[in-house]
Amino acid sequence: MTPSSSPAVASDQSVDALIKTIRIPPRPSMLIDVQAELACKEPDPKRLAATIANDVALSASLMKLTNSSFFGLRLKASSVEHAVHLLGLRQSGLLMTGIIARQSVKVENMSLVKFWDFSSKRAQAMAHLASHMRVCSPDLAHTFGLFCDIGIPILMERFEGYQETLDFASQEFEKKFTAVEQERHSTSHTSIGALMARTWGLPEEVSTAILLHHDYDALQDSTTPETIRALIALALVAEYSIHKYHGEETLAEWEKGGALACDFLGLPNDELEDRFEELHDLFNSVH
Known part of the structure; x- marks a missing residue:
């Protein structure tokens, strides 16, 4: 190692050490399950709905968003399965990713x-x-x-x-x-x-x-x-x-x-x- 390269190496090592002190939220198991279903050759809306329905809070959030003014759906979702049917698989997956992110990324003593x-x-x-x-x-x-x-x-x-x-x-x-x-x-x-x-x-x-x-x-x-x-x-x-x-x-x-x-x-x-x-x-x- 040449003397000129030593500071750069030391800097890289200090940055690596710093990054290890930063908490990256792990990928939630629910997101893994949702992504796995969507990645299937033939994703099944019923299976996706059943996965989401396992978490009461996520289910409630999906229902609330589905029935919000943003989508302006003619029908109101009466169940998680109905919500997935009304929104479609891709849109349901997008919404779930956002909901899960909100639940996973938090800062103590601060509103996000x-x-x-x-x-x-x-x-x-x-x-x-x-x-x-x-x-x-x-x-x-x-x-x-x-x-x-x-x-x-x-x-x-x-x-x-x-x-x-x-x-x-x-x-x-x-x-x-x-x-x-x-x-x-x-x-x-x-x-x-x-x-x-x-x-x-x-x-x-x-x-x-x-x-x-x-x-x-x-x-x-x-x-x-x-x-x-x-x-x-x-x-x-x-x-x-x-x-x-x-x-x-x-x-x-x-x-x-x-x-x-x-x-x-x-x-x-x-x-x-x-x-x-x-x-x-x-x-x-x-x-």
């Missing part, structure tokens, strides 16, 4: 209501955009939208001063969001989020996009798969639409990557404004 509200809006917005723009699968977009910032509550639990880092990084118009995290904590929410996504058996495209979603140069990098770039671009449009919905016209991340995202998606300004209107109507319909 705002975090999950934002994540849900982003997931809904991304699925809507993906279905209309046909740049990637709406299911994949929804999953990424739900999980792309999942590293934030995990780091919030690990580092006492992480909220201050988050506030500072959110207002940084020049430096990368993740560079601020790295300077202060020797890791980032993107690295930890990608690790959790792999641990939970989420699609590889999701874990890679989580890792890269603050690296807007990737949007111009032809070696980065199109689906990954689509997820990064859609997430940025979705997030800016949520900020505008809440009356916040300035978003540091949009200033850093908005033009690149629009270029990639082929979104001129007038069409972008139309998309924002669609998404704001979508958010209004949910609440």
